[in-house]
Amino acid sequence: MEKFLKDWRQDATNKHQHESAIFIADKLLALTNDPQDAFWLAQLHFADGNYSRAQTVLSKHNLLKHSPSCRYLAAHCCVKLSKFEDALEILSDEISNTFLENANKARRKQQQQTSSNARNGVHHTKGSGRADELQDNEEREKELTSNTKYAAAMCYLRGICFAKQNAFDRAKECYMDAVRMDVQCFEAFDQLTKNSLLSPDEEWAFLETLDFDSIVANGTDTSQEAAQFTKMLYTTRLSKYKSPAEFSNAVESLSQHYNLESNPDILLSKAELFFTQCRFKQALAITAAVLETDAYNFSFLPIHLACLHELHRSNDLFLLAHRLADLHPDEPATWLAVGVYYLAINQIAEARRFFSKSSMMNPTFAAAWIGFAHTFALEGEHDQAISAYGTAVRLFQGTHLPRLFLGMQHLQLSNLNLAHEYLTAAHNLCGTDPLVLNELGVVYYHNNHLNEAAKFFDSSLQLAAEIDSEPSAWLATRANLGHVYRRQHKWSQALREFNEVLRQMPTKNHTTMHIVCAKGLVLLEMGRCWESIAAFHEALAVSPQDPIANDLLARALEENAMAQGWGIDGMGGQEKAEEELEEAIEVKLEHLEWNRRRGKGRQRGRIVGEERDGGGDGKGKGKGKGRMSEGGDDSTMAMSEDERVE
Numbered sequence: 001m002e003k004f005l006k007d008w009r010q011d012a013t014n015k016h017q018h019e020s021a022i023f024i025a026d027k028l029l030a031l032t033n034d035p036q037d038a039f040w041l042a043q044l045h046f047a048d049g050n051y052s053r054a055q056t057v058l059s060k061h062n063l064l065k066h067s068p069s070c071r072y073l074a075a076h077c078c079v080k081l082s083k084f085e086d087a088l089e090i091l092s093d094e095i096s097n098t099f100l101e102n103a104n105k106a107r108r109k110q111q112q113q114t115s116s117n118a119r120n121g122v123h124h125t126k127g128s129g130r131a132d133e134l135q136d137n138e139e140r141e142k143e144l145t146s147n148t149k150y151a152a153a154m155c156y157l158r159g160i161c162f163a164k165q166n167a168f169d170r171a172k173e174c175y176m177d178a179v180r181m182d183v184q185c186f187e188a189f190d191q192l193t194k195n196s197l198l199s200p201d202e203e204w205a206f207l208e209t210l211d212f213d214s215i216v217a218n219g220t221d222t223s224q225e226a227a228q229f230t231k232m233l234y235t236t237r238l239s240k241y242k243s244p245a246e247f248s249n250a251v252e253s254l255s256q257h258y259n260l261e262s263n264p265d266i267l268l269s270k271a272e273l274f275f276t277q278c279r280f281k282q283a284l285a286i287t288a289a290v291l292e293t294d295a296y297n298f299s300f301l302p303i304h305l306a307c308l309h310e311l312h313r314s315n316d317l318f319l320l321a322h323r324l325a326d327l328h329p330d331e332p333a334t335w336l337a338v339g340v341y342y343l344a345i346n347q348i349a350e351a352r353r354f355f356s357k358s359s360m361m362n363p364t365f366a367a368a369w370i371g372f373a374h375t376f377a378l379e380g381e382h383d384q385a386i387s388a389y390g391t392a393v394r395l396f397q398g399t400h401l402p403r404l405f406l407g408m409q410h411l412q413l414s415n416l417n418l419a420h421e422y423l424t425a426a427h428n429l430c431g432t433d434p435l436v437l438n439e440l441g442v443v444y445y446h447n448n449h450l451n452e453a454a455k456f457f458d459s460s461l462q463l464a465a466e467i468d469s470e471p472s473a474w475l476a477t478r479a480n481l482g483h484v485y486r487r488q489h490k491w492s493q494a495l496r497e498f499n500e501v502l503r504q505m506p507t508k509n510h511t512t513m514h515i516v517c518a519k520g521l522v523l524l525e526m527g528r529c530w531e532s533i534a535a536f537h538e539a540l541a542v543s544p545q546d547p548i549a550n551d552l553l554a555r556a557l558e559e560n561a562m563a564q565g566w567g568i569d570g571m572g573g574q575e576k577a578e579e580e581l582e583e584a585i586e587v588k589l590e591h592l593e594w595n596r597r598r599g600k601g602r603q604r605g606r607i608v609g610e611e612r613d614g615g616g617d618g619k620g621k622g623k624g625k626g627r628m629s630e631g632g633d634d635s636t637m638a639m640s641e642d643e644r645v646e
Helices: 002-014 018-032 035-047 051-060 068-080 084-090 093-120 127-164 168-181 186-194 200-209 220-235 244-258 264-276 280-293 298-310 314-327 332-344 348-361 366-378 382-395 401-412 416-429 434-446 450-466 471-487 491-504 512-525 529-542 547-563 573-598 601-613 617-630
Strands: none
Touching (some): 002 018, 018 035, 035 051, 035 068, 068 084, 068 127, 084 127, 127 168, 168 200, 186 200, 200 220, 244 264, 264 298, 280 298, 298 332, 298 366, 314 332, 332 348, 332 366, 366 382, 366 401, 382 401, 401 416, 401 434, 416 434, 434 450, 434 471, 471 491, 471 512, 491 512, 512 529, 529 547
16 A cells, blocks of 8 residues: 555656645555655645645654754745744754764765775675675765755755845855855855855856865766766856856867757856857847747846847837736846836836836846946936945945946046045956956046056956957947047057047947047147048037037147248238138129129129139138038047046
8 A cells, every 4th residue: 555655646746736646645644654754745745835834744753853854844944934043043053064074974984994994805705795785885875975965955045044134145155165065056056156146266266176076976987077067067157257268168068078059058158258248249149049949038138138238129128028027027037127128218217116126026136236226327326326336235245346336436426536446346356357447547547647547448458359359349448548648648559549449430429529539639739730620520510519629620720820831920820811811702792792783693603613612721711611511421529528538
C-alpha cells in the first residue's frame, strides 16, 4: 500500500495536481508516520501556496532541529509570509554555522581516514566489504554535500530577510557567504549582480575567489569541464564596464562549444554590453528578436525600454506599455514601461507617477528608482532629484550611476566641490565609464584647471575607443576638448576637434550651431576672417537672434575691414565702407527715380541688377549677405556663451 500511495503522490505532483498530491500525502503520512513523508507533505503545501499549513506540518512533527532541509523550508515559509524576524530566528547564525561545521568536520575526517588507509597499505581482500565501504562513503559524501548546500541556501534566505529590512550591507555578506559555501547557489550570486551590491572591480575579484573546483560531476574530466562551464556562465552575469575581452571570450566559448549562441541569458549579456557601449540599435535588435519569441521575458524589458527611449521610438513604447498593462498589471516592469513612454513624450508628471508605482511594487528595482529621479532632474527640481538619487545610492551600493547623476546635479547648481566629490566616488567605483571622466573634465574646466580638464577629456575619448563604443555618442566630449584647446590658445588642435565633431554630427540641428560658432571664433583668432564670417553666418541662419553670434560676426567684419585697409582719415574700415555704400545707394536711387519718371522699365531692371551685383566695397557687402542667406540649410550649432562647454 505504501508503494502504491507514493507512486500516486508522485504522479499527481508531476501533473501539478497539488490538491490530489496533498490528499494522498496526508493519507500516506497517517499510515507511515515517517518524517520523510511529513517533509513531502510540507513541500506540497508550499508548492500550493499554503505556507502556514506547511509550517504547521513541520512544527507538528518536530522536524526543525535535526534536519537542515526542514529548517530551510520553514524559514522559506516565513519569508513568503513576510515574517522576516521569525525567519531570521530560524536561520540564526549559530544553527547555520553548526550545520556547516558538522559537514566540514565529517568531510575532513573522511579525507584523513582515506589518506591513512593509503599510507598504511590497507587492502580489502573481500570484494563485498570493499563495495560496502565505497557505498557508505558515497552516501556519507552525498549527505555532507546536501547539508552544505542547505547551509548555503539558509545563508541566501538570511540575505533576503536583511534586504527586505534595508540592511543591505548584511545582505551582501550573506549572499557572498552563500556562494562561497556552495558555488552552485546561483540565486545568491544573481542577487549580488542584479541588485548591484558589488562594484565592477569587486565582482570580478569575488569571481576569482570562488571554488569552482568543488563542483562534482561524473568523472574527473567531467568535473573540470563543469567547473569551467559554470565559471563562464557566471562571467556573463558580471558588470560589462570591466574586462569586456574576458566577457567576449566567455560568450564565444559558450556559443561555439555548448550551442548557447541563441540562449536568452547569453543574448541579454550581449545586449547589456552593446548598451554600455552606446550601441543602442544593436542592443535593440537583440532584445526585439528575443521578445518576439518570448514576449514576456521581463529580464529583457529594462534594456529594451532604454533602447527604445534613446532611439525615440515612442510608438513602440506606447504599444508595448499598453500590452503589458492589459496582461501583466502585477509586474513592476509593466509600470516602468508606462513611465518610460510618458517620459519619451515629455509628460514628466505622469512618468514620475508610474516610476514611483514601479519602485513601490519592487523596492530594489534600480531602473524604476533612476527613472523616478530623472523626472525631477528634467524639471530642474535639483533638490528633489538629489534626494532621489541619494536613495538610489543607498539601495544600489555597487553601481556608480547614482553617484554620477548626483555629481551632475551639483554641477548644474555650480556646487563644484560637491560635484567633484561625488564624481570622484563614481570614478572609484567604476573607472571604465567614459561619461564619468567627461564630467570630471567639466568640473576641472569650470575651476580653470585646463591641463587637468584636457587630460580627462582625452582619457574619456581613448577609453570610449578601447571599449569599442559608438563614436557619435561622445561628440560632446570631443567638443569639450576643443573648448579647452581654444582657451589654451591651441588654435589648430581646437579647430581639428570642432571639425571632427561637425563631420560626425548625424544631423544638422540647433545644437550644431554652437559648435559652428565656436569654430568661427577659433578661425577669427587664427586671422582667417572670411572663413570665420562664413561660420558665423551659418550659425545665425539657425538662430538669427543669438547675441553672441551677432557680436562675433560684427567683430569679424570689423577685423576683416581693417585687414583690407578700408580705414581712411582715421575712420574705421567698417564705418568708411558703410558711408561709401550709403552714397552709392543714394546715387542709384536717384537713377531709379529718373527712370521711373521716364518710364524706362528696362533701364530700371539693369540698374537693379547692377545694384545686386555691386562694385567696389558694395560688392563685398553683397557677397556677405548672400552667404548668410545661403547658409540656412547647412547651419548647425552656436555657443550660448563664449566659455560654454557642451
